[in-house]
Amino acid sequence: STINLAVIPGDGIGPEVIAEALKVLEKAVAAEGVVLEQTHYKLGAEHWLATGETLPDEVLADLRTQDAILFGAVGAAPGDTRIPSGIIEREMLLKLRFSLDHYVNLRPSRLYGTVGSPLANPGIIDFIVVREGTEGPYVGNGGSLRTGTPHEVATEVSLNTAYGVERVVRDAFRRASTRDRKHVTLVHKHNVLVYAGHLWKRTVEAVAQEFPEVTHDYLHVDAATIFMVTNPSRFDVIVTDNLFGDILTDLAAAVTGGIGLAASGNINMDRTAPSMFEPVHGSAPDIAGQQKADPTAAILSAVLLLDHLGYTAAARRIEAAVIADVETRDGGARSTSAVGDAIAAAL
Amino acid sequence: STINLAVIPGDGIGPEVIAEALKVLEKAVAAEGVVLEQTHYKLGAEHWLATGETLPDEVLADLRTQDAILFGAVGAAPGDTRIPSGIIEREMLLKLRFSLDHYVNLRPSRLYGTVGSPLANPGIIDFIVVREGTEGPYVGNGGSLRTGTPHEVATEVSLNTAYGVERVVRDAFRRASTRDRKHVTLVHKHNVLVYAGHLWKRTVEAVAQEFPEVTHDYLHVDAATIFMVTNPSRFDVIVTDNLFGDILTDLAAAVTGGIGLAASGNINMDRTAPSMFEPVHGSAPDIAGQQKADPTAAILSAVLLLDHLGYTAAARRIEAAVIADVETRDGGARSTSAVGDAIAAAL
Numbered sequence: 262s263t264i265n266l267a268v269i270p271g272d273g274i275g276p277e278v279i280a281e282a283l284k285v286l287e288k289a290v291a292a293e294g295v296v297l298e299q300t301h302y303k304l305g306a307e308h309w310l311a312t313g314e315t316l317p318d319e320v321l322a323d324l325r326t327q328d329a330i331l332f333g334a335v336g337a338a339p340g341d342t343r344i345p346s347g348i349i350e351r352e353m354l355l356k357l358r359f360s361l362d363h364y365v366n367l368r369p370s371r372l373y374g375t376v377g378s379p380l381a382n383p384g385i386i387d388f389i390v391v392r393e394g395t396e397g398p399y400v401g402n403g404g405s406l407r408t409g410t411p412h413e414v415a416t417e418v419s420l421n422t423a424y425g426v427e428r429v430v431r432d433a434f435r436r437a438s439t440r441d442r443k444h445v446t447l448v449h450k451h452n453v454l455v456y457a458g459h460l461w462k463r464t465v466e467a468v469a470q471e472f473p474e475v476t477h478d479y480l481h482v483d484a485a486t487i488f489m490v491t492n493p494s495r496f497d498v499i500v501t502d503n504l505f506g507d508i509l510t511d512l513a514a515a516v517t518g519g520i521g522l523a524a525s526g527n528i529n530m531d532r533t534a535p536s537m538f539e540p541v542h543g544s545a546p547d548i549a550g551q552q553k554a555d556p557t558a559a560i561l562s563a564v565l566l567l568d569h570l571g572y573t574a575a576a577r578r579i580e581a582a583v584i585a586d587v588e589t590r591d592g593g594a595r596s597t598s599a600v601g602d603a604i605a606a607a608l
Numbered sequence: 609s610t611i612n613l614a615v616i617p618g619d620g621i622g623p624e625v626i627a628e629a630l631k632v633l634e635k636a637v638a639a640e641g642v643v644l645e646q647t648h649y650k651l652g653a654e655h656w657l658a659t660g661e662t663l664p665d666e667v668l669a670d671l672r673t674q675d676a677i678l679f680g681a682v683g684a685a686p687g688d689t690r691i692p693s694g695i696i697e698r699e700m701l702l703k704l705r706f707s708l709d710h711y712v713n714l715r716p717s718r719l720y721g722t723v724g725s726p727l728a729n730p731g732i733i734d735f736i737v738v739r740e741g742t743e744g745p746y747v748g749n750g751g752s753l754r755t756g757t758p759h760e761v762a763t764e765v766s767l768n769t770a771y772g773v774e775r776v777v778r779d780a781f782r783r784a785s786t787r788d789r790k791h792v793t794l795v796h797k798h799n800v801l802v803y804a805g806h807l808w809k810r811t812v813e814a815v816a817q818e819f820p821e822v823t824h825d826y827l828h829v830d831a832a833t834i835f836m837v838t839n840p841s842r843f844d845v846i847v848t849d850n851l852f853g854d855i856l857t858d859l860a861a862a863v864t865g866g867i868g869l870a871a872s873g874n875i876n877m878d879r880t881a882p883s884m885f886e887p888v889h890g891s892a893p894d895i896a897g898q899q900k901a902d903p904t905a906a907i908l909s910a911v912l913l914l915d916h917l918g919y920t921a922a923a924r925r926i927e928a929a930v931i932a933d934v935e936t937r938d939g940g941a942r943s944t945s946a947v948g949d950a951i952a953a954a955l
């Protein structure tokens with residue numbers, strides 16, 4: 262069989278880490294007789310500077326015909342004033358997530374060994390965050406009045422629908438039901454964000470009825486950040502909105518050894534469009550092109566991609582190779598491609 | 609002279625920790641010939657259960673006549689279904705912050721010794737968060753349509769004004785200008801929350817002109833949580849919106865040894881109404897009435913209160929006594945009043 266894979270390497274370290282992910286992915290599927298048919302797309306800050314394009318309609322239409330998307334990272338250097346702030350993020354990355362209805366933003370957090378954690382006693386960390394990906398404060402529904410004057414008013418609207426919340430909450434419970442601890446924690450701030458918060462809370466109570474084997478609890482987002490550093494072992498499956506999920510998953514990545522290891526999937530569970538897999542880290546322009554970036558997060562994103570497409574045996578083999586590699590790391594510097602080579606060799 | 613002090617002990621551990629704060633406060637100001645004239649107000653979840661009152665207009669009017677408010681904690685036990693979720697928080701605590709125009713929510717984070725930090729290598733941590741207190745997603749401007757049906761839509765609106773952002777940003781720069789490192793970090797998410805984010809960013813750029821001796825940088829909120837656990841020493845003064853400030857200060861409290869030590873001030877810098885000082889922790893109903901709560905956060909809140917009222921000598925003396933006490937803690941259990949006694953004795 263064949264996987265039609267769209268590849269968007271992007272900016273900065275994106276191309277370097279994606280090259281390693283493809284190296285490993287290709288070898289893993291080849292062993293099962295699967296052909297990886299790649300189509301590479303030039304998109305991102307560099308491409309915008311060259312062409313003024315963020316995500317043309319034809320490219321989006323073409324991406325829809327693929328089985329999955331492997332995404333590197335996008336974003337200009339922080340000091341680069343040629344690019345209006347956030348334009349690539351919103352008109353390209355977020356546009357992909359919203360257009361392709363990536364409502365499950367899946368971000369696993371696992372501590373491999375204790376080497377990398379900034380916590381003194383991290384304990385066993387193994388949870389997943391199911392972040393809503395198509396609603397909340399990310400909908401782009403804001404505005405400003407009297408901009409630039411002393412009378413300016415700027416708004417941002419968080420939009421939450423029963424439809425959108427229910428499908429992602431159900432996904433979280435379904436994932437929890439397949440895990441050892443079978444526990445879902447809803448994170449929100451319903452004592453302040455009453456309307457959105459109560460929709461989330463009521464939805465969790467309702468969906469929980471369908472999964473009697475899954476337990477659940479609730480944490481305000483501020484309290485959740487405390488547990489993330491004092492007792493991350495308490496988490497099994499976290500379900501939360503788009504913005505709280507953004508914040509919690511960066512923090513989770515940090516406590517499990519850094520965003521060099523954090524993978525994510527932007528998943529359309531209804532399969533009405535291809536899902537997209539990307540490292541949580543950004544384009545890190547400061548170290549780009551120097552073979553300094555850790556490709557592990559990109560490789561683990563390829564694992565999530567294989568899982569989503571049903572190639573679970575290949576996924577498990579890459580995962581095992583990654584774990585073996587990570588657990589023997591001694592902090593010595595290896596080039597991006599050396600890490601990719603080592604993991605590919607261990608397959 | 610006399611300090612007319614409103615005392616709102618509240619629920620759970622509130623009364624216990626406030627008793628110790630008053631013990632220390634009273635002794636510290638008495639040494640300077642200042643009389644502490646206390647008026648105690650019964651407010652909170654218990655009071656609501658007994659009377660149905662959250663914050664009656666007459667009480668609010670009376671509070672306005674006081675010099676300052678010392679606040680314990682409010683909130684019902686998590687399982688208590690008699691109290692509609694969040695009603696005390698919003699109609700009492702947040703109503704106080706908004707009505708009394710507490711636009712500077714000041715939350716210092718300092719690591720005393722390294723004993724309590726969950727971080728393996730915390731380094732020197734000494735920063736303050738200037739959290740906006742009267743705007744943002746906390747304004748209560750949300751709604752829900754077709755509530756409880758599959759077609760429900762729930763919204764939350766973040767409101768941000770040039771007036772509101774500028775005064776808190778200026779306060780942050782002013783505070784930074786009196787500190788050693790003189791550095792302000794704006795935390796927001798302007799690549800997604802474009803309108804609010806750009807108002808904050810433009811305001812910081814503009815106000816920075818008035819403080820040429822103060823440097824500044826910017827972090828997205830997700831990145832800020834990473835630095836909070838990998839390099840908290842990098843922070844000097846953080847200025848941020850109401851919701852991001854809520855999240856960051858709980859995380860900051862955790863990395864500096866827990867919310868048993870985290871103090872806060874809800875400050876009206878224009879002095880058009882009394883400011884309010886409260887520990888960051890909540891009412892902790894599970895340990896209430898058992899003399900198990902740490903009163904240090906309440907005592908340090910009294911320090912912020914004295915600073916605000918201009919009694920800086922008394923403030924420094926309490927602070928020194930707290931630091932001496934905290935740095936000699938050996939993890940052994942002491943009762944709430946034993947901690948208060950020890951700090952009072954050390955004055």
Ligand SMILES: CC(C)[C@H](C(=O)O)[C@@H](O)C(=O)O
Nearest residue numbers: 350354355507541799800830
């Ligand atoms: C780049 C940015 C828009 C994005 C987000 O906020 O979702 C990133 O932080 C992430 O978590 O993938």
Ligand SMILES: CC(C)[C@H](C(=O)O)[C@@H](O)C(=O)O
Nearest residue numbers: 452453483697701702854888
């Ligand atoms: C109780 C709650 C409304 C409050 C807040 O969100 O501001 C608390 O978390 C705090 O930080 O003081």
